[in-house]
Every structure is written in C-alpha cells, then in structure tokens.
Amino acid sequence: MKLIIGNKAYSSWSLRGWLACRQSGLAFEEVVVPLYDEAWDKRREGDEFAPSSGKVPILWDGEAVVWDSLAIVDYLADKVGRARFWPEDEAARAMARSMAAEMHSSFAALRRKHGMNVRQIYAPGPIDDDVAADLTRIFELWAQARARFGGAGEGDFLFGAFGAADIMFAPVCTRIVTYSLPAPRFAAAYIGAVLRHPFLQDWIAGAQEEEWVIEKFEQPVA
Incomplete structure (x- = not known):
C-alpha cells in the first residue's frame, strides 16, 4: 500500500488517513507532498491524484484507491x-x-479559524461564538462516550481502546493544544492520552x- x-x-x-494506516498494522509506503509549493498545481494533476481531484490523503492498494479519511478507515477495517x-x-x-461521521462533516468554524499546526503553541485568545459552540458539542460527545463506554476496555480513549473515533478527533486534540483553547478537566485528560x-x-x-x-497557516506567537 502507498x-x-x-x-x-x-x-x-492526512493525519487521520495516516493514523488509520498505522492502526491497521499493515505495511505501507508513506509519501509526503508539500502542499501549495511551486509544483503543487502540476503535481495534483498527475495520475496518482486523479481519483481524488488532487486532494490528500489518498491510499493506493494495488489497483484499489481510496481518497477520503473515513473511507480509508472503513477500507482498512x-x-x-x-x-x-x-x-x-x-x-x-x-x-x-456516529461520532466519527459527525466529526467528518461538522465543526467548520473550528477547522476554519483554528487550522492544524502541530509545531506551535499560541497564547490563549478570544474565541468566536461559533467556535465555542463547536467545542461545546465536541466535549458533549466526548463526555457521553467516556461515561457510557470509556470503561469498557483498557485505555483512556473514547471507547476504552484507541480506535476510529479517536483517529477522527485526533486533529481536534492538536488544535486545542496549539491555540490554548479552554477544555474541561476530563477533556484535557483525554487530549493528553491522544497526544x-x-x-x-x-x-x-x-x-x-x-x-x-x-x-497562511502560521500566526505570530503571542
């Protein structure tokens, strides 16, 4: 697989697709392509990117190709x-x-206004109402999963053991740390376990x- x-x-x-591949236990070749560099537009027109219209991640397994993170999870499962x-x-x-699917389709404000950057940690700042609403919903989901099923197996993850739901929410965990977003104690413990x-x-x-x-994905460190 590639x-x-x-x-x-x-x-x-990309992080979600990569975590899915690691979680599968299968061997795979990892190819990192720099986004938005001088060759980006030409590169994404190549045959390897054709099925996804230039988007990443994209998984090739022989003649089979999967180009969506949640689809990659299901394919590998x-x-x-x-x-x-x-x-x-x-x-x-x-x-x-349901949680994985909601993460896949929702929380646009958090994604748009707090892009992933795992190399930075910024000082706390004002939080827009739509971002606060996204975080409230995310923490509600996490709390429900932990309360109902978190003790069902070993581990500190949403359903006990690390799995697909944690894979889908992993970038949210990095965003909360990067932007020093407020999180309740139980959520901070979960974020720590993921990271x-x-x-x-x-x-x-x-x-x-x-x-x-x-x-465009950077901002001055306060």
Missing part, C-alpha cells in the same frame, strides 16, 4: 477486521460510528523535522 499525504505540520485529514477500529459492543459501535499515543508522537516528530513553512 499513502500520499500533505505536510505533517498542517494537514489534519474490511482488510484487517473491524475490531482494530470499532468497539465490539453494538451500542458502543453505533455511537463511535501521548505512540502514533501521534511519531507524527509530531515527523512534523518537527519538516522544513516547509506555509505562512
């Missing part, structure tokens, strides 16, 4: 068994799938080694 991703410092959807990604309990699995996970540690280390800087 996974094409964007800059590790900034590409939240089909290959290795859903137990690696989804809770065994039916009610827990239903909630985990300490070996997969996240590897991703962040890779981001620190990147030389590329995209100015």
